[in-house]
Amino acid sequence: MPRVVPPIEGRASDVDISPSLVESIAGFTAGVVATLAVHPFDVLKTRLQLNQATRLEFGSSWRILRSIVQNEGNYRGLYRGLMPNMIGNSTSWGLYFFWYVSTSDLKDAFRKYRGGDRKLSSAEYFAASGTSGVLTAICTNPIWVIKTRMLSSGRDAPGAYRGVLHGTVQIMRNEGILGFYRGLIPSLFGVSHGAIQFVAYEQLKNHRRAQKPGAHLSNWDFLTLSALSKMLAGSVTYPYQVVRSRLQTYEATQHYRSASDLVFQIWRKEGVRGFYKGLAPNIIRVLPSTCVTFLVYENTKFYLPQFYAANF
Structure with missing residues (x-):
């Protein structure tokens, strides 16, 4: 595990490099590393979400993973769809941190509007993160489509996309x-996931800073707090991911007929449990993903200005 360094708040502004660029690069890098680390869990989660059986049997996750390895190109099958996942995650994290965290972001706009450096309320954090999430x-x-x-099928399945470019051409055609x-509509509802996470995180x-007055929070603090906030947001908003995944299939x-029709069918055929299929692998996936993301993000944000100052 990489050495943990305490992030220095405001460090990005000490050198001649745009704070927004630092945030974007840090978020982009974090998204790439996190995706590489946990992509197989994303494949499993997607397959479970698309399973329309009334109820899943014990060991379903293991059987799906074993089937992928045996029938879809050995362990390479667990990394099916890696490129669009990496592009999507890295771009999402880069954009999100650019809009949400940088010194020119929505939070500073709220502070300027309200005047002074007063701490933002939960509603203002929710509005800032929600707007960033929508964009x-x-x-x-x-x-994501x-x-x-x-991720829903093997490479050799009839009609399966061979790659990002092939998928783009097929959809357009x-x-x-x-x-x-x-x-997109369920995705916009899913913006509440990020909003809830960041409200809880902030x-x-x-609260943690109040316990450590005058001291910078360590990366271990950030990782613990991000994991707790992610678990809360994930448990509350998970059903939208099931709806979104099924609407995006071939x-x-x-x-x-519509998102509401899909919701009705899941409720009628699968019950409440249908909205939570894949939740367990999703939690297993998002916790290390969140930890890796914030670890890489904080270290990149800390070292990038130093590297820039030393070399440029």
């Missing part, structure tokens, strides 16, 4: 530009 969701939805379809925005961080238009 990010609109920008990245096309890549391709990613979901690639067969569905038009609107095909890239399937599942409040937990403020044949979604043949089975569902």
